[in-house]
Amino acid sequence: MPDHEALHQHESPAREVAAFLRRRREQIAQRWADEALFRSVFTVSRDEAVEAGRVVVDALAQVAETERVEDPDAEAFTVVREQLAGMAAARARYGLSAAQVSREVDALRVPPTDLLATDLADAPAEHLRACTTALTVLTGTLRLVVLDTALSEGQALIDRQRMQLLEVATPVIRLWDGIVAVPLIGTLDSARSQVVMETLLEAVVAEQARYAILDITGVPTVDSLVAQHLVKTVAAVRLMGAECVVSGIRPAIAQTIVQLGLDLGTVVTRAGLADALGYALRGLGADIVQASGGASKR
Amino acid sequence: MSGTAARVDARLPIRSDRDLVWLRQHVRQAAALLGFSLVEQTKLVTAASELARNTLVHGGGGELRVEQVTEGAAQGLRLTFSDQGPGIADLEQALRDGFTSGEGLGMGLGGARRLVHAFSIDSTPGVGTVVTVTSWAARPPRPREGRS
Amino acid sequence: MSDGFLSAGTGAVPVLKLGDVLLVTLPGDLHDGLAEQLQQDIGEAIVRHRVGGVVIDISGVEIVDSFLGRVLAEIAAGARLLAARTVVAGMRPAVALTLVELGLTLPGLRTALSAGAAVELLGGPDVVRPADRRRGDG
Incomplete structure (x- = not known):
């Protein structure tokens, strides 16, 4: 005690x-x-x-x-x-x-x-x-x-x-020899945009890709911040010696971009992923020809 | 953890362009030690290079103080550039892109500010300039901020 | 006029001549004085050897700040006056991201993924890529 x-x-x-x-x-x-x-x-x-x-x-x-x-x-x-x-x-x-x-x-x-x-x-x-x-x-x-x-x-x-989650949500697809694509799905915030940029740039080096396609078909809205990230990505890809094409800008988004007065002047854009791929293939010197007997397309 | 501080914390002179090389190497190693990603390392080292050159060219030389900082689980690096040079009369103008009073492309201060997480500058004409920047490692980018 | 090392005199960054092209490989970090010396060396080498192209391989460079960015832009602009084209090759992703964030997009500079791709680019027609033409350089 x-x-x-x-x-x-x-x-x-x-x-x-x-x-x-x-x-x-x-x-x-x-x-x-x-x-x-x-x-x-x-x-x-x-x-x-x-x-x-x-x-x-x-x-x-x-x-x-x-x-x-x-x-x-x-x-x-x-x-x-x-x-x-x-x-x-x-x-x-x-x-x-x-x-x-x-x-x-x-x-x-x-x-x-x-x-x-x-x-x-x-x-x-x-x-x-x-x-x-x-x-x-x-x-x-x-x-x-x-x-x-x-x-x-x-x-x-x-x-x-x-x-x-950020890493999982950003797959890189090798579409062709020298062409890589990153399809984006969902809302792009600052953090994701950063990861997308880095992922795309790493892929350009790894694949020695002369073309990188950023497909935004699955992105619901583009505001000034996202547009800024797109412009930055394009500029960074160019500095590395490749070209970046943005595809999948839906009509509503195109309207928003115009209405916001955003300048995407330096960015090469195409309506769809297929168009972007065609653009890149031609850039690589490939010819796209219709196989004989195939159904006629545009 | 106290072991890293010993290898991170430092006072480095900024007297010549050769000092800048050594300074960049130290900042790079310190950032790597604290777990900065390659891109974050590169941004911080580039900002350090810009600011150190400002100190050298406009401040007539000075010194860099490197310190490890901690906030919760986050590890960071604080860099303080100080000189006893003529100072900056119009800070706002100096921070604007394209403004340059010496060599370079006029990206020095404004550009460096975009490369770090926190930036502050204190300058008195005739007394000198102190620029402090902080960046953090192992912290995912914050959700969108209301920045234009 | 044979290929090989050219700038033995300065003992700085080696400038190599390969056929019609000067190849310069930058070290990981170079101090400002050395960068300015290089700018001078390249100009002199273009004139002395009448080459049509300059390839600057920066794949080993860990950071490009506004000073080095300016030096690269000035080398290209100077070479253009001497009728030579310049290609900067192999910029690392982290460096490219940082430069863009810094606000330095170097619009007048031609770029390539590697030194090999750069030499190839110089071997082709002067204006190669539609994107370059749209920007009005080249």
Whole structure:
């Protein structure tokens, strides 16, 4: 049993809480191991859950010691940040909402609060209240750190997936020796336009293609930004020593381009992919002739 | 991670065109180390080259400070070019394309601004000029912004 | 007049003569002084050897800033005055994207995918591609 006399005379509440956490480290970690958050993350070994709990208690004690119970940026939190994020992420994967995870973290407050009340049973009510408040603020900050970390982890995941999606959505087709095409489908935003540009340029090098066709049949709208990207792509392809043809400009889009007053003057355009291919083939010196006996076409 | 900072953070002199070569190499290596894509590396190095030449030609020489910066999970590179030259009287005009008071194609400041994620300039006539640029790696391009 | 290295004197960027064409291969990074020296060397070599074309291979060049861009444009313009055509070959995708973003599209410059394609281009008729004709150069 702790020696009460030596402890809570005139210590600041935060320091008092720090001393309490160090003293009761084992009991808190043991009880945390049975809380939903720890129990459901460390399913195999209870010892691991207890060990994880000890690390978190240590971090909290350190934060309290430096009187920064309200500061989520306190250095001591960085030690446990990764671990807590991993735990929150595991719960999120399990299907819990952010609010539910938050509630589970909040539940960690109960065991130390009970213990604190026991320890300070003989202390003046005023002091007990101050210490309990400090502990509550501290666990509240812990909750903030966990959520913040979990959210930024989630953002990183979304960013990664967005990049993967961008790459998947931009296929390069080799139409002929020296001719590559990139068909675009869906809305072109800044990020996608960038990927399209890079993909097309890489394909020009890889295939040593003298013609690159950008087919926008599947693009619903062209605004000034998309038009700007088209002009930039054409200019970059030319700098590399090839020519870029834009095909599949639908009548409605042609109207928009005219109405917006966009200048596509330097861009070679063709109505359809077939026309663009014909243009490129002729540019390569190929003749397109009708096989005898075939049905007559334009 | 502190290991990369040691190889990224630097102060480089800008006194001659040979310094520019060394400076470009350092920025390239630093950007590669922080996970910049090839295109982002090239853009940042080109911007650095433009700005360093400005420092050399218009500022009468100066120095480049290279720093690693972190925001959440994102790694970035901040480049600060400073000189004690005559300064720029009309910043707006200097940033406009086609404006040039020396050699080049008048793309220096305005062009460099388009190649980086953040750009700021502070210039006092008679005191000098400080240009700070920041670019980020491993962060997918942001959704469309309201830029014209 | 035989083919081979020409600019041994300057010790800078080597200028090679191949038949009717000068071939210049730029290193990964060259300082401004060297670029200006090269501009001069090429002009002199065109006159001395009466070549009809210049191929500048930049496939090894990691960045082209506005200074080097200007040097390339001036080499081409100068060569034109000396009745020689210039083709810049092998620009890397990242370099091309950066130049465009920089606002430097170098409209007067002829380009090719590789040094080989550039020599081929110079061997053909003066105006080769419809796109070039539309822009009114060549």
